[in-house]
Amino acid sequence: SQQGEEDPQALSIQEGENATMNCSYKTSINNLQWYRQNSGRGLVHLILIRSNEREKHSGRLRVTLDTSKKSSSLLITASRAADTASYFCATDDRMDSSYKLIFGSGTRLLVRP
Amino acid sequence: EAQVTQNPRYLITVTGKKLTVTCSQNMNHEYMSWYRQDPGLGLRQIYYSMNVEVTDKGDVPEGYKVSRKEKRNFPLILESPSPNQTSLYFCASSDRGDQPQHFGDGTRLSIL
Numbered sequence: 001s002q003q004g005e006e007d008p009q010a011l012s013i014q015e016g017e018n019a020t021m022n023c024s025y026k027t028s029i030n031n032l033q034w035y036r037q038n039s040g041r042g043l044v045h046l047i048l049i050r051s052n053e054r055e056k057h058s059g060r061l062r063v064t065l066d067t068s069k070k071s072s073s074l075l076i077t078a079s080r081a082a083d084t085a086s087y088f089c090a091t092d093d094r095m096d097s098s099y100k101l102i103f104g105s106g107t108r109l110l111v112r113p
Numbered sequence: 114e115a116q117v118t119q120n121p122r123y124l125i126t127v128t129g130k131k132l133t134v135t136c137s138q139n140m141n142h143e144y145m146s147w148y149r150q151d152p153g154l155g156l157r158q159i160y161y162s163m164n165v166e167v168t169d170k171g172d173v174p175e176g177y178k179v180s181r182k183e184k185r186n187f188p189l190i191l192e193s194p195s196p197n198q199t200s201l202y203f204c205a206s207s208d209r210g211d212q213p214q215h216f217g218d219g220t221r222l223s224i225l
Binding site: 033043048088090098103104105 | 205
């Protein structure tokens with residue numbers, strides 16, 4: 001079942017610009033995570049934001065969470081060509097005792113040099 | 114170095130020939146899981162394990178088996194592979210299912 005849905009599905013920007021990706025989910029959550037995947041490689045964890053947090057920063061990454069709207073956004077500032085990758089949000093389900101994560105289908109980001 | 118190791122990385126095989134994809138982690142994680150990734154469908158969980166000898170079905174378990182006899186290993190078994198199991202497979206581990214996951218580099222399976 002799809003929990004997180006990213007928007008847009010694809011994004012193309014110029015190096016130096018900011019990139020914003022959005023994620024919507026359906027259930028009550030404990031936390032929301034963002035991952036990055038370079039082509040054909042495994043996912044790499046970027047950042048985790050808890051349900052009682054509204055904003056979190058890590059380097060050039062800024063994540064916001066609005067639990068009332070069941071949505072999150074990932075902002076990458078001053079993008080670089082090396083940021084080209086797919087980005088996924090993942091959420092748990094607070095009512096599910098297995099604590100498993102459900103991933104969205106991702107946003108493909110292309111940063112043009 | 115902390116890592117999740119999957120083998121093989123690539124495999125082309127034929128329908129019905131049993132295969133096993135191994136997964137090993139060196140981080141002493143309790144939780145391990147298998148995902149498949151297909152275009153447009155994101156990552157879907159196949160099976161997960163919360164601890165040794167404890168496994169449970171994910172969202173798409175049909176046609177797969179797993180075992181967790183040791184904490185570090187979590188092999189994925191396809192007893193009778195079929196073409197609809199052609200996919201990119203990832204193993205992941207973590208302290209708990211809702212915590213940051215460490216992923217392997219993936220296994221690309223093609224079943225003819």
